[in-house]
Amino acid sequence: MTYEDILRELVEHDNRFMVLTAENRAAIRNLPDQIGDRFIDTGITEQTLVGVAAGLALRGRIPVAHALATFLTMRAFEFIRTDVGISGLPVKLVGGFSGFLSEANGPTHQAIEDVSIMRGIPNINVFCPADEEDMLIGLRKVLLSPDPFYIRYNNVKPAIRHSKDFEIGKAEVIAEGTDITLLVYGLMFTEAISAREILEMSGYSTGLVNMRTVKPIDEEVILRAAESSELVVTIEDHFLTGGLYSIVCETIVRNNHKAEVLPIALQDTWFKPALLKDVLEYEGFTGKAIAEKVIGRMKQHDYRK
Amino acid sequence: MEQDKIQNLREIAFNVREHIIRMSGDGGCFIGASLSCADLMVYLYKQFLNVHPGNLNDPNRDYLFLSKGHDVPALYGTFAELGFIEKDRLKNHLKTNDFIYWHPNMNIPGIEFYSGSLGHSLSVAIGVAIDCKIKNQNNKVVVILGDGELNEGSIWEGALVAAAKKLDNIVAVVDRNKFQANIETEKLIPLNSITDKFEAFGWKTSSADGHDFESLERAFADLPYEQGKPSLIVADTVRGKGLPSIEAQAHRWFVNFSKEEVAELLIELRGGKKTDLTSEEIIAR
Numbered sequence: 001m002t003y004e005d006i007l008r009e010l011v012e013h014d015n016r017f018m019v020l021t022a023e024n025r026a027a028i029r030n031l032p033d034q035i036g037d038r039f040i041d042t043g044i045t046e047q048t049l050v051g052v053a054a055g056l057a058l059r060g061r062i063p064v065a066h067a068l069a070t071f072l073t074m075r076a077f078e079f080i081r082t083d084v085g086i087s088g089l090p091v092k093l094v095g096g097f098s099g100f101l102s103e104a105n106g107p108t109h110q111a112i113e114d115v116s117i118m119r120g121i122p123n124i125n126v127f128c129p130a131d132e133e134d135m136l137i138g139l140r141k142v143l144l145s146p147d148p149f150y151i152r153y154n155n156v157k158p159a160i161r162h163s164k165d166f167e168i169g170k171a172e173v174i175a176e177g178t179d180i181t182l183l184v185y186g187l188m189f190t191e192a193i194s195a196r197e198i199l200e201m202s203g204y205s206t207g208l209v210n211m212r213t214v215k216p217i218d219e220e221v222i223l224r225a226a227e228s229s230e231l232v233v234t235i236e237d238h239f240l241t242g243g244l245y246s247i248v249c250e251t252i253v254r255n256n257h258k259a260e261v262l263p264i265a266l267q268d269t270w271f272k273p274a275l276l277k278d279v280l281e282y283e284g285f286t287g288k289a290i291a292e293k294v295i296g297r298m299k300q301h302d303y304r305k
Numbered sequence: 306m307e308q309d310k311i312q313n314l315r316e317i318a319f320n321v322r323e324h325i326i327r328m329s330g331d332g333g334c335f336i337g338a339s340l341s342c343a344d345l346m347v348y349l350y351k352q353f354l355n356v357h358p359g360n361l362n363d364p365n366r367d368y369l370f371l372s373k374g375h376d377v378p379a380l381y382g383t384f385a386e387l388g389f390i391e392k393d394r395l396k397n398h399l400k401t402n403d404f405i406y407w408h409p410n411m412n413i414p415g416i417e418f419y420s421g422s423l424g425h426s427l428s429v430a431i432g433v434a435i436d437c438k439i440k441n442q443n444n445k446v447v448v449i450l451g452d453g454e455l456n457e458g459s460i461w462e463g464a465l466v467a468a469a470k471k472l473d474n475i476v477a478v479v480d481r482n483k484f485q486a487n488i489e490t491e492k493l494i495p496l497n498s499i500t501d502k503f504e505a506f507g508w509k510t511s512s513a514d515g516h517d518f519e520s521l522e523r524a525f526a527d528l529p530y531e532q533g534k535p536s537l538i539v540a541d542t543v544r545g546k547g548l549p550s551i552e553a554q555a556h557r558w559f560v561n562f563s564k565e566e567v568a569e570l571l572i573e574l575r576g577g578k579k580t581d582l583t584s585e586e587i588i589a590r
Binding site: 057 | 427
């Protein structure tokens with residue numbers, strides 16, 4: 001089943017679902033012909049898109065609204081915050097081409113603060129699937145939840161088979177480790193897998209966790225990582241500020257735990273526009289580059305027992 | 306419109322103005338904009354809209370979205386007069402034990418959605434109007450816009466989209482009081498002809514005297530003006546209407562009057578007759 005298949009099935013079997021877009025049809029090209037008046041394209045109008053979605057939700061609908069992540073979360077930010085956040089209406093906002101997925105578009109199109117600003121709005125939850133399979137596993141539960149959601153759309157091919165056991169607020173633990181735990185969401189999951197392989201080959205017992213929903217966050221998994229491994233690594237195609245690194249640090253401090261946390265994130269600037277493979281290479285986000293940074297930190301502190 | 310009906314509307318509007326004036330003390334309110342749309346609110350809720358305390362959850366009711374939310378005292382007053390809320394509740398204005406604050410919120414029966422951030426409600430109304438169309442319902446979706454609010458770009462996005470989607474169940478009403486917060490609209494960002502602008506965006510428009518119930522009745526009589534087009538009515542109004550000392554005064558936007566000033570304004574509204582009553586007694590009456 002594809003993303004479109006799931007949406008179409010929901011629309012056909014549940015009268016509440018509507019599919020919207022601000023003229024970004026990359027993920028839903030076939031739906032206009034298939035679902036008729038349950039599809040609305042508002043044109044290049046992100047603010048109106050969100051307002052219309054709120055209006056539909058007021059009438060009992062569950063609108064699934066699509067736009068480029070940058071313009072959806074930033075151009076329409078105050079509409080999301082005011083019309084969706086304050087009301088808590090079940091509007092589902094799907095941001096395309098987030099993080100490194102904007103590839104060569106340049107900084108205008110880089111949504112690398114989207115997780116931070118969306119999670120900062122009361123009532124709004126955030127789902128960042130690791131890849132297409134992970135997205136499709138979680139999609140129904142996220143769309144059927146009574147809460148508003150921001151979804152970081154991610155259709156990259158999966159590197160592994162994911163657990164079908166999906167709960168909002170529950171991470172997917174791929175492996176546990178006593179030396180290092182890699183905490184990751186979204187696109188960077190695939191690189192984290194290869195980073196883990198290298199770390200294991202280098203003799204480090206390395207855990208790997210796919211966070212799945214960043215809000216609500218799986219605090220238990222974070223605290224377990226802080227307790228059981230010597231170094232916690234957060235990996236995200238997002239600014240350092242307000243993303244997973246922030247969440248992990250907040251969680252650890254709030255619960256009076258202690259941990260060494262190494263962030264792999266974009267520092268305070270935009271990334272080099274290029275094709276995905278080259279972006280990862282240039283910015284140091286390949287599995288290999290991540291593993292090297294982690295090993296460097298491990299050696300620096302002589303964590304090895 | 307029959308004379309006794311007009312008289313009845315006038316009486317309700319007078320009471321709404323008294324409520325607004327009472328809310329202008331002890332913390333204050335946006336008095337000018339509230340007074341300019343008081344007649345419009347009374348006309349719409351009493352005469353035009355199919356919405357009353359008994360059908361607030363009926364999906365077939367008409368909807369009103371107050372996009373220029375700072376004039377919500379006019380709505381509170383109208384709701385108190387028409388039984389949506391207890392009149393006594395208005396005493397809770399700005400108190401933490403209630404939700405009667407400076408902008409509309411959904412905790413007040415009859416208020417359809419949060420507003421106050423300008424330029425939002427037209428798009429929300431479009432969502433509601435689309436759903437009504439899909440369900441073949443004939444309810445009207447009214448949006449009250451301020452003329453100053455028309456500075457917001459999202460209004461013009463919404464204007465394009467409402468026309469493109471042929472939403473003839475939408476009726477936008479501009480409270481044309483010719484002021485924005487601090488200054489006259491035409492001195493800052495001139496709007497000139499609002500009807501021409503919306504016509505160019507694919508709407509069908511008309512104008513009315515926003516303080517004359519018969520004029521409003523004529524404007525609202527034949528909606529939609531054209532099948533397949535959203536309608537817009539420019540209601541020509543006076544900011545602060547009913548209180549000559551406040552009317553069209555640029556600095557009478559947000560006010561917070563003393564008890565004595567509130568009493569004086571109530572006397573002014575009531576025709577200026579001298580009285581021996583104390584301020585408290587005047588306000589309580």
